[in-house]
Amino acid sequence: MPNGDVGMRSLERGLAVIRAFPGHEAELTIADLSRLTGYDRAVVRRILGTLERLEYVRYDDGRFSLRARILELGSAYLATNPLSRIGTERLVPFAEQTSESCLLGVLDTDRVVYIARAQAERIAGPVLRVGVTVEPHLISIGRVLLAALDDAERDTYFAAAELVSRTPFTITSEAVLRDELVNVSDQGWCMVDQEIELGVVALAVPVRNAQGRVIAGMNITTHTSRCSPDELRSSYLGPLIEVRDKIEADYALVRD
Structure with missing residues (x-):
């Protein structure tokens, strides 16, 4: 060799x-x-x-x-990725305003990697740390990213993916998940209710670059004891989209 x-x-x-x-x-x-x-x-x-x-x-x-x-190894990526910095700057005030946790993640092959967060103290746990990787089918950010793949990319993902279950509510059927991704693509947002952890519900939207390509997903995460999925969508989908739009505008300026 x-x-x-x-x-x-x-x-x-x-x-x-x-x-x-x-x-x-x-x-x-x-x-x-x-x-x-x-x-x-x-x-x-x-x-x-x-x-x-x-x-x-x-x-x-x-x-x-x-x-x-x-x-040092992870900080080198974060320091050279403007999306991480921009995301953090925009998510922190949003999390303070809502008293909920917010995350920004990207798809890296078959995993979602969190690259920015603003975390409310009430939502704890390793799944919310920057740098953590998660199976995309389990989380709202992952599904908006999978929904943005073309047919060939999605087929490649499903050919290798193991749709593991974390709770009784986790979608583990490829057919059901494919249908869900179509719905996510059509409506432009994704709600995941207690599929990665009991009591945890999250709402996500895609983040696009200036060319319209989805490059990340961002979400707001809460607990069902505080907010039902319907309440989360009605109260926070609009504000979440507003923050997303600001991130896209900031990123376009950096990449211009």
Whole structure:
């Protein structure tokens, strides 16, 4: 194998080890990471040794954890993506006005990645963090992004997607979800009611660039104890669209 290929393989494995931490325990053993990545323990040990020397992971009593320096990797993307900055600037006052949580996300292959948020204290949990990735079929942002795909892109997504269930209300039927995406495309917004977590309801709209292509989705998220889906739509769809329009206008100026 050429040296360049060896280097790329090492990079791929190193990133896989880093990505194994989110969503699991804060501290993991070599055995844990071997199981999560599928790599031999010797391979994982070498990778962790390199990451420890680079100060991306910390070792303590047989367990490894990520260090704060790991934020450099994600912050580089956020710092160079104007949509993340613009989204944050527009979502923060909207969240303060509504006392609800708001998110901006993009589709990266088969996952939605949150790139901006303004979070009300009452809505907590790892699913609302910037940088978290989520299966698109589970969330309102994901569905407005899937609805914007052309037929070939959508077929490619469904060919590989595992429509996992998180609650009794999660749509796991491809036929039903395809019909839902048609409705989302026609109406220009999406409501997801308790499909990723019981009690959580979210309303999303697409965000477009100056050429009209959907580049992101944004939502407002609340709890059913505070607001029903119908109340969420009647109270916040208009204001959500207004904020979306401001984000699109700001982004067009940056990209002009």
